Amino acid sequence: MTNTNTSLITVLPEWSLIKVTGQDAGAFLQNLLTNNILNLSIGHQHLSGFCSPKGRLLATFWVSHPEEHAYFLWISRDISHEFTKKLTMYRLRSKLEITQLDEQFSIFGHISTSSFETSKDVFCDLPPVLYEDVQYYRRLVAHSSGQVDEDIQDQNLWSLLEVHSGIPRISEITKDLFVPQMINFESIGGVDFQKGCYPGQEIVARSQYLGSIKRRLKLAYLDVETNTPFSVRPGMEVFSENDPEQPCGVVVLSSFNISNHRYYCQIELKISETSSHLYFLINPSKQSSYIHIFEPPYPLITI
Numbered sequence: 001m002t003n004t005n006t007s008l009i010t011v012l013p014e015w016s017l018i019k020v021t022g023q024d025a026g027a028f029l030q031n032l033l034t035n036n037i038l039n040l041s042i043g044h045q046h047l048s049g050f051c052s053p054k055g056r057l058l059a060t061f062w063v064s065h066p067e068e069h070a071y072f073l074w075i076s077r078d079i080s081h082e083f084t085k086k087l088t089m090y091r092l093r094s095k096l097e098i099t100q101l102d103e104q105f106s107i108f109g110h111i112s113t114s115s116f117e118t119s120k121d122v123f124c125d126l127p128p129v130l131y132e133d134v135q136y137y138r139r140l141v142a143h144s145s146g147q148v149d150e151d152i153q154d155q156n157l158w159s160l161l162e163v164h165s166g167i168p169r170i171s172e173i174t175k176d177l178f179v180p181q182m183i184n185f186e187s188i189g190g191v192d193f194q195k196g197c198y199p200g201q202e203i204v205a206r207s208q209y210l211g212s213i214k215r216r217l218k219l220a221y222l223d224v225e226t227n228t229p230f231s232v233r234p235g236m237e238v239f240s241e242n243d244p245e246q247p248c249g250v251v252v253l254s255s256f257n258i259s260n261h262r263y264y265c266q267i268e269l270k271i272s273e274t275s276s277h278l279y280f281l282i283n284p285s286k287q288s289s290y291i292h293i294f295e296p297p298y299p300l301i302t303i
Helices: 025-030 077-091 156-165 201-209
Strands: 007-011 015-021 044-051 057-067 070-076 097-100 106-112 122-131 134-143 215-223 237-240 249-257 262-270 281-283 292-294
Touching: 007 156, 015 025, 015 077, 015 106, 025 070, 044 201, 057 077, 057 122, 070 077, 070 122, 077 097, 106 156, 122 156, 134 156, 156 249, 156 262, 237 249, 237 262
Parallel strands: none
Antiparallel strands: 007 106, 015 070, 015 097, 044 057, 057 070, 106 134, 122 134, 215 262, 215 292, 249 262
């Protein structure tokens, strides 16, 4: 499915935007998030997350920093309201404002085969993705109206690129399932092990330094028959023929390529089962065809 467009815009209804502004905004987020907010330069962005006290990710998001004392959190829409409320609970006497922007803005994805120029829009640049031998640049853009200069395209290419990036995005069905390393979050710049404390920090650090991670995020594809009613969705469990009674993995993100009837997905998986015969359960008595595993496009960091 090679896309010949050099530039396209697609609406992203599953994304949302939270704004945190004020004199204490940086210090406030620094005490809560997995990445080092105070090291984020104006005009830049990075990946970050918020963990439960048990070190499990309740949310992941991109943080952009357009100006002093202002941060935008680009997050899955289905967890954005709950996360905004949670941030507000931690606010106490901090001098800042936390604003859910769903009613003011719609989120769009801009895809291009050339790098982007500086824009006056509220935006967040994501890492480029190599897909079918084409390098695609990606930008999240917030528009105050439903109209943009370019034609709105189908969002399928965006979702395929997101899956192939190997960068997970937590949603309602996958929240509180993963310690960051289980989905490679430390290897894609989402965790800073040198910063101060945040919720769950002790468990996240212990998992890293003791080398106790036995699960990782892998990429995968599954070929399906034409017009099959079966679909691959986040939260679906993965099974191995080595132990068909217990799931060994779970889908984090998925996307369907209609041109070759193939699902691509990110799967959090037991490392020991990477080379096993893996499948989904279509119903209690029927298995899917075998899932093919391949590696994400980055190395895992070691400490």
